[in-house]
Amino acid sequence: NAGVTQTPKFRILKIGQSMTLQCTQDMNHNYMYWYRQDPGMGLKLIYYSVGAGITDKGEVPNGYNVSRSTTEDFPLRLELAAPSQTSVYFCASSFKDRMNTEAFFGQGTRLTVV
Amino acid sequence: GIQVEQSPPDLILQEGANSTLRCNFSDSVNNLQWFHQNPWGQLINLFYIPSGTKQNGRLSATTVATERYSLLYISSSQTTDSGVYFCAARLYVNAGGTSYGKLTFGQGTILTVHP
Numbered sequence: 001n002a003g004v005t006q007t008p009k010f011r012i013l014k015i016g017q018s019m020t021l022q023c024t025q026d027m028n029h030n031y032m033y034w035y036r037q038d039p040g041m042g043l044k045l046i047y048y049s050v051g052a053g054i055t056d057k058g059e060v061p062n063g064y065n066v067s068r069s070t071t072e073d074f075p076l077r078l079e080l081a082a083p084s085q086t087s088v089y090f091c092a093s094s095f096k097d098r099m100n101t102e103a104f105f106g107q108g109t110r111l112t113v114v
Numbered sequence: 115g116i117q118v119e120q121s122p123p124d125l126i127l128q129e130g131a132n133s134t135l136r137c138n139f140s141d142s143v144n145n146l147q148w149f150h151q152n153p154w155g156q157l158i159n160l161f162y163i164p165s166g167t168k169q170n171g172r173l174s175a176t177t178v179a180t181e182r183y184s185l186l187y188i189s190s191s192q193t194t195d196s197g198v199y200f201c202a203a204r205l206y207v208n209a210g211g212t213s214y215g216k217l218t219f220g221q222g223t224i225l226t227v228h229p
Contacts, residue, residue: 033217042200042219058216088155092217101145101204102162103217108155 002026006091006106013081013113021076021109023091030096032074033103036060036087043090049074050096081113116141116205120220127191127227135186135223137201145204146177147217148186152197160186160199191227198222 007022025032030051035043035058045058049068063085065077074093078085088110094103117140127133137146148160161168161175163184168175172191177184188195202219 035219042221043202045216045218048216090157094217102159103147103202104159105149105157108157110155 004091004093004104004106006089006109008109009107010110011112013078013111015081015083015113017081018077018079019081021078021089021091021111023074023076023106024072025074025091025093025104026072027093027104028071029093029104030071031094031101031103032068033058033092033094034064034066034074034076035090035092037090037108038087046076046089078111083113085111086113087111115216116143116203116218118201118203118218118220120199120201120223122223123221124224125226127225129191129193129227129229131191131227132187132189133191133225135188135199135201135225137184137186137203137220139182139184139203141182141205143179143182143203143205146179146184147202147204148175148184149200149202150195150197151200151222157200188225191225193227193229196225196227198224 004025033048034046037043047066049055091106092103119138121136145164150158163175163177165179172189174187200222202217
């Protein structure tokens with residue numbers, strides 16, 4: 001099992017450009033999440049999904065969009081990148097089962113907007 | 115939403131010392147996890163511990179869900195233990211009969227272990 005895989009690992013964007021951060025998991029997890037981590041801070045939830053076709057906003061959704069067309073994939077779209085979106089982005093997944101909802105994280109994507 | 119607070123914010127140790135990190139949460143939670151973020155930024159799962167006590171080598175964790183706290187113990191610390199330790203709590207919120215599990219993170223404890 002590869003677990004949670006994120007691509008790319010690093011990216012530099014110019015202000016106003018757009019990009020998609022890819023996330024895929026091979027554990028057949030229902031729940032998937034996107035977090036951002038600013039320097040010296042904890043992780044804040046951007047968007048999450050409880051299953052294919054269902055997504056909802058987290059704490060900091062502005063400037064981002066998501067889709068969940070399959071169980072495995074949960075891409076995060078940045079439109080009109082801004083310097084405030086410079087951060088490390090983490091994707092995670094977990095089961096929905098109340099008895100086992102341990103979350104697993106990808107390696108992260110370090111994004112710089114200049 | 116749920117609030118998760120960690121203490122202390124910073125901790126400096128000499129190699130071989132023991133330490134206790136604390137995580138308080140503001141509401142009843144179904145699940146709690148401890149993570150170690152290494153100097154390369156990777157988040158490593160340490161414990162999945164909604165209640166009770168678990169041990170893994172030099173590390174152990176205890177969660178007392180009824181009193182809304184969890185503790186992470188590090189014994190005989192090593193320089194490789196350095197990094198940031200996060201706890202994260204999950205509160206199940208029922209919405210229209212469907213349960214959603216948002217994992218909320220604390221701000222972390224920065225641990226530095228000197229040789």
